[in-house]
Amino acid sequence: MKKISLLLLVVLLGMLLLSSCGGQQDSIYFLNFKPESAAIYDEIARAYKNETGVSLRVVTAASGTYEQTLKSEIGKTDAPVIFQINGPVGYTAWKDYCLNLKDTAIYRHLSDKSMAITDGDGVYGIPYVVEGYGIIYNKKIMNAYFALQNRGTSFQSVEEVNSFVELKALVEDMTAHKSELGIDGVFAATSLKSGEDWRWQTHLANVPMYYEFLDENVDLTKPETYKNVLFSYADRYKAIFDLYLNNSTTDPKLLGTKQVADSMAEFALGKCAMVQNGNWAYAQIADVSGNTVKEEDVGFMPIYIGVSEEESQGLCIGTENYFAINKNADPKKQEEALAFLEWLFTSETGKQYVSKKLDFIAPFDTFTDSEKPSDPLGREVNEWLNREETYSIPWVFTVFPSQNFKSDFGAALLQYAQGNKSWEEVKSLFVNRWAQEYASLQN
Amino acid sequence: MQKTLKRYFPIFVAPTLLAFLIAFAIPFIMGIYLSFTKFTTVTNAQFVGLYNYKQIFTAGDHFLHALWFTVKFTVVSTITVNVIAFCLALLLTKGLRGTHFFRTVFFMPNLIGGIVLGYIWQLIINGFLSGLGVDITYSANYGFWGLVLLTNWQLVGYMMIIYIAGLQNISKEMYEAASIDGARPMQVLRHITLPLVMPSITICFFLTLTNSFKMFDQNYALTAGAPGRETSMLALDIFQTFYGSVGSEGIGQAKAVIFFILVALLAGIQLYFTRKREVDV
Incomplete structure (x- = not known):
């Protein structure tokens, strides 16, 4: 009897040992x-x-x-x-x-x-x-617009658009002609579901923060130079964000459940002409079933927010x-x-x-140059990166203090889109949460 | 006999004891220790004293808001779940046609996981709200009532089964005697049914109470705290604190310890009442 119980114990211990060193x-x-x-x-x-x-x-x-x-x-x-x-x-x-x-x-x-x-x-x-991001556009729809007789702008190609004022004029006129262009809106849905809002709370916010850091002579390697921010270009952020919201495929009140995949699908199916995203999203465009956007029809343009001398601004690359x-x-x-x-x-x-x-x-x-990526957006990023006449915006959002900061800012953007928060509140939330999170980061 | 038992004691107890130590006691003690430290992983903790606990109660932290939201939610859902479950149980013990079929139907939602249920209800609720041109993230009230609805959907069936079992235990003679004495249906319910199902009521009451208080997956899937963090309940708030900001793992851990104390308190009260009932009946 004793032997059996001992044997049992040994087997048990053996199993424990075995299970603990299963890794390679x-x-x-x-x-x-x-x-x-x-x-x-x-x-x-x-x-x-x-x-x-x-x-x-x-x-x-x-x-x-x-x-x-x-x-x-x-x-x-x-x-x-x-x-x-x-x-x-x-x-x-x-x-x-x-x-x-x-x-x-x-x-x-x-x-x-x-x-x-x-x-x-x-x-x-x-x-x-x-990687790089900007506004991805559908050349076929853009050309259809440029071919319209009754359009309200004089642009002949997307290349001529290189400031916020011009972008706004173009987009708003396209919205006015959206039925002729066969689209639901110029921009894909501004996906603001929590966890799906990084294109706005991180990527879009990168642009105004880059210009603010320039003004304030921030040194990204020294956190004490950016532990407090002003969000001084908040009104520029609002301008481009409003442009996205007001010329979108989706009513701003319904954005709280939209995901990035929804936006990319809208773009892939030709329901909208533009979407803000990066070169990694090409797979999401190409893999949508019923995709109507050909590889050669996909183009990239910078996100203009309306700061001075932005004509030579390029994509956000980092x-x-x-x-x-x-x-x-x-x-x-x-x-x-x-x-x-x-x-x-x-x-x-x-x-x-x-x-x-x-x-x-x-x-x-x-x-070498021949060893560069093969997808159209990756090629475009590479091309923008090497353009002499434009400067790229680096990814300064890597110093955004925390995921909670980004989530709270994203949630505030949603509430702003729904009409439940004023822009002033969004701005002060950005500034306060930034300071709080940096304070807790350094403790 | 006694001797044999003693001899085999380690063999029977050791596995469970070992499992209990590994999976419960050690993590629990470590968890309490970690709540007094600043850490990224459990192996590089630095002692910071009561800093984490102080941080929870400073302005700007969502813990107290989450606590209040959780209490409101728990009160409302405990009442609604139990009232609805009890009414259904009464109906389904009347011997109506299709009783068994309906018992199964009402019990089914309990078999679906919280995350799935959360996403399904998000679709349904958004479907209705789109009529108003908004979605569930529009207002904290939508999120609150959405959660109540979801919890009811999930728990009512389970509680109903417990009530049915309780109702079936009441002997028919009681009802016969009551009807001979000329008691009206409301009087029967008030003076016979209710007192005799009290044990079931206590069980169901505390089951819903603790279930609602500790809710996580449903909350995570249905609203994820939107708008802002207004509909985050305690468990979700702890999760968001722990994983959301660099350097606040300790604060999340401290919140978890407070959460544990609250749940232990609830469980203690529950135990006290259940024991008292057992003596009564």
Whole structure:
């Protein structure tokens, strides 16, 4: 009897032990941020294993849950070796875990060193993809408008529109002729459902904040220079936001349940002529069934908000994707991880995956012009980036203090759209919440 | 016999005890400790004393608003759920045609998960509100009543089953005696049915109370706090604090500890009343 009970105990303990070490300890653990690239990373992992024999384990966090996943994963014994941070604010949260990457090959190959996340002398985050956003338009509908006899403007092409005043004139006249153009509205729905409002509370807000930071001589590497903001271009934000709302496919009171996918579908089905989004959204346009927008009909124009000398403004181009290496991981693993990143961005095979499959505009000097992305929006971003006569707006929203700040601002925008909040209230909420969140960030 | 029991005691208790320690006791103690720290992950915590607790009660934090909203919601939904469930139970014990069919129908919504239910009701409510040219995010009142409606939909069936069981336990002789004495239906309900289903009422009352108080998924799926954070209940507010701002994980944790105390208080009161009833009946 005693023997049986002992045996039982041993079996039980054995099961416990087994279940606790189920992970593959010998592989490099990469916690991926981009769900849309998950399948391609698996392919890359197989290719890397074939070439080098080192196995890479890619785990992808579900959309919008990266911080949560990282929080629980990085506390484990088998923690991610490669993870990503979303900018200076992300670095503040994860600085105890970021390895100094100053002497790595991947940093040496970074074309613009100022893009990296630095702290004092150290380099802690390396951007791996450059993305751009602006107003995506449908050339077919635009040409249909330019061919109208009774139109109220004299523009011959979208290229002639390079200020807010001109954009407003164009859009409002297009709205007046929307039945002739066969569209429901010029702009796709201003998706303001909570969690789906990042195009406004983050991306659009980037433009006025960029100009404010210029005026105030803000140094993005020094949080004390922007822990309080004025939102001095709030009226310009309001102007472009009103333009979106008033010339939209959707009544402003019904925006609280609209998602980004709804807006992209409207654009893909030709129900609207313009939508504000970035090059990553091309897949969302191309994959909509019944899509009427051809690849060559998709174009990009900058978001003009009506500041002086904005004629030479370009797209908003930057990144919020930075690779970081886990400081607490085994040094051998760290080396392997860096070797993998170097392989991905410098070897022929790796570069093929990056430019052809992942469709990344990679900011490394190892990429030649022929190795640029193949989708039309990615090409446009690249083209705008290289235009001599225009300047790009960097992504300053990476210093927006927190997700809660963005969510609250987004919620206030919705209430403004519904007529339940005045613009003054929205503006003061922006300023106050910014200050509060920075105060709690620094404590 | 005693000896054998003693000998096997560790084998029978050890697995459960181990599970209890790993899944409950250790996280719980860690959780309380973390509420006094600033942390990003559970392994890099720094002690900050009562800072997190002070932060909860400073102006600008949504905790008190969420608490008030939760209390309002709990009161309204506890009353409506129990009244409706009791009325349905009365109806469905009258021996009407299709009784069994309807019992199943009313019980069904309880089998659907909260997130799914939340999204389904969001569609339905928005469908109706689009007649007014708005949606559920337009006003906190829409969100509030939407939540009440959803909770009723989900809980009424379950509570109804408990009430039916209680009603069926009342012996027929009581009713016979009452009707011979000439009691009117309202008098029967007031003086016979209600006192005799009191145990069921207590159970249902506290089940709905704690369910509504701790609600998360339905709240998350139906309104996610919109407009603004006006319809965030306690659990959702804790979630938003914990994951929404860099550096406020500790504050979220402190809120969770307060939340635990409130729920434990509710459960304690419930236990007290249920025990008292057990003696009575």
